Amino acid sequence: MGIDFYGVLQIPRSSTNLDIKKAFRDLALEFNPEKLQGENAQQVFSLICEAYDVLSDPLRRSVFDQYGEEGLKRGVPGPDSFIEPYRYHGDPMRTYKDFFGTTSPYANLLDYLRNPSYECMTKHGKIFCEKQPPITHPLHLTLHEIFFGGIKKMKIHRLVYINDEKTKTKVKEKILTIPIKPGVRPGTELVFPEEGDQSSNHVPADVIFVVQERPHEVFQREEDNLAMMCSVTLEEALMGTTVTVNTIDHRTVRVPITDVIFPGYEKIVENEGMPVLDDYPKRGNLIIRFDIAFPKYLPKACKHLLRKGFQLAKIGGGVDQYETVNKLVLADKILRVDLNEQMPP
Template identity: 40%
Template structure:
């Protein structure tokens, strides 16, 4: 009776490629001979069974033959699916084809996942002792360069309007990245990532998508990081959690009273009367009409209104006399 590869990897018969990889990683780390020095012979046998099971089930052609004919059929050169017996068993001289089972070595498969060369080198734990250390079960306190490494993060700028950062928004980002398919060949896939912009996010905020970078052999894929940038607005300027707006008005309005009319970033109309004398340094503060404060919702910053007063370029003698008379202390 041959091995049941699915039971060996502890997966069901509908296991996906990701399921197989997760199962192999877990079991290979558990049963590697260097991890089991007191039971090395049995561990080595189990380790080789795990590697053989993964080798077969991760290869679509081998898996199809195994599912139909079992391990004995796979190794005994039975016809592959879709091939007639005469075609399969015909000799090479007759122009026929044969499927030949050539299992990869356990060392090769383990190296593909965890980096380095033969895990059996050195006798005393070999080059992979540090790999085990990095997984929390090794004989050393820290991993060496032979342990699997993570590729450097990829950073991309995500430009948002001030309205997006005020109200919140959802952005769809299309990315392309290199991966390795189930047969071990490099290929390019496209994916749509969804980014939920939270009200009040600031320039420099980072959104991380773990391991969404290119897939490379013997390396953990890099993280993809989007960094928020803010597009300049035509009316408002942001300072921390406050919004700044500048209003232009005449000297007469500055002296006699002025009403500010504004449309907010979420489309509301604000009417703000200013009845005091407006000096060039005056700032009118409207509480709670600034940017949302993300971690203190529903709290908001303030709206700060600054003024640019237009002075007349010249005055007639009569205007000067009139102003002196009106503004003279009583």
Template identity: 40%
Template sequence: MDKDYYETLEINRNASNSDINKAYRHLALKCHQPNYGQTGSVEQFRQLGEAYDVLSDPQKKAIYDKFGEEGLKGGTPPEYGSSGAWSSRYIYHGNPEKTFKQFFGGDNPFAAFVTNDAPLHFGGLRPEEMKMQDTHIERDLHLSLDDLFHGCIRKIKISRRVMNDDGHTSSIKDKILTINVKPGWEEGTRITFPKEGDQGPNNIPADIVFIIRQKSHPVFVRQANDLILKAQISLEKALTGFSVDVKTLDGKRLNVPINDIVHPAYKKIVTGEGMPLSQDCSQRGDLIITFDIQFPENLSAEKKQLIKQALAFK
């Protein structure tokens, strides 16, 4: 009597490649060591290996579906093939351990989960529940200060390995990840895309993490939510007063009067003209203007005397 490979794997004849893989995984783990001591386990394990070896191969499966075990192992007639000759006979290699290792990638599908020399007891625990996740992948995302002030959308294409429907083979596919950058995000902000790394039959894909890196700006230096602007002024202006024209990141033109005497540690704070707060975009940090005072390289005796006279007044 012909063997019923479908019955051996406990599936119907309409089973997909994914169904075949899942059935073999489930039954092979039940029959594999250390369960060989049970009556019939060794023979059942061999039958499972042969059934999977046939049904997982499209050509062998097609011959078996049409001609049964007799046609598979005895060879099919010329009219079935395209070469005009009888097909070669199928012979199972007879080593179910080889089939098992090829499927799981090793002789112990749970090797990564055994710790402290403690054996794992199957007890109905499904392999999917014991998979370990790959280490997360970090990538820098460089953004301008303007991007972080206004917010923006960035689309990033990644290429990753994806499991095919058979649950055993894989292919490389592209995917677009979309990042909605919020106004006010700071350097070091992390955006995580869970489980978007490479897929595999025995792993949980890694998380992909993008880390915000801020590009330098030609005018402003960011300090938390504040913006620092350094203005160069002459000693004359430092002593007599002046105004600073500032074009802000949102396009406004500010004219900031400086009526105080500007000393080296002096700062002018313009409230509410800094970066938006990421928690509340209606709130903003401050604009802080610092000064680089340009002293004259030399003075004539006459100018020195005039300065002395000017500074002598109280």
């Protein structure tokens, strides 16, 4: 007894051509060798493809219905001439590719995700229609708005139906309420599904707002961190200083700098950056970078004093060299004070 190709595709003999295609599509995707490994899976897949190759052809199906697999592959007399024996070409992936247009077992799903089908109601009933391409608008936000989050309202104009039959449209204004999460990243897309023009031939497009940051006069955002540039004099770079920061949330933070500020030096102030979107209320860091303003001229006495301080620091093995320079500068300032203004010893 030969193979029952209807049984292979799991369909009755009364199935239509569309039923055969649907059955083959489901089974071919399920048993594709890229999904299932093993000799048995390969044999099943080959049998599924052969069954479709037979039943999708009207002549082969007619011979199979009357004579079975044996008659189909042996050859049978026809009304006008002898019908040649059927031989499957033996390449199931060829049958698969002829049907799907590709050998990928995920193509059917990917095609649906990229180009899904929609049903549209018209005066003639339901029809399948395509969705209009998305409408994109920039959403400009300040660092202050991103820091605190909140609600932003945007006005759009679109065509909407003005009768129950959905045959007439009119341009109307609509206010969209856009929720802003604290710490939202630039490039984030905020989607309003099917808020585009209404049409009987198309599904309305999605309206998408793309977050863009407005430049800030002090801070620059670096992911969840905030960076700022601070100008200091050479004296402040060597002797230390205090940086006053007016934060985005309206606070005043004073950051003492006790290290020597050198080119490329950064001061990290933890938890003073932007809110972390996925871990609110955690915040990033504040990064303070420095621009050192060197003096254009130094008197000879100042150079001598600095040279002496560095020499003493080298003699001491480099230990507390900056403190030595500090003491020398302080002593020099005291000596420059008028004798009448000096404090008693």
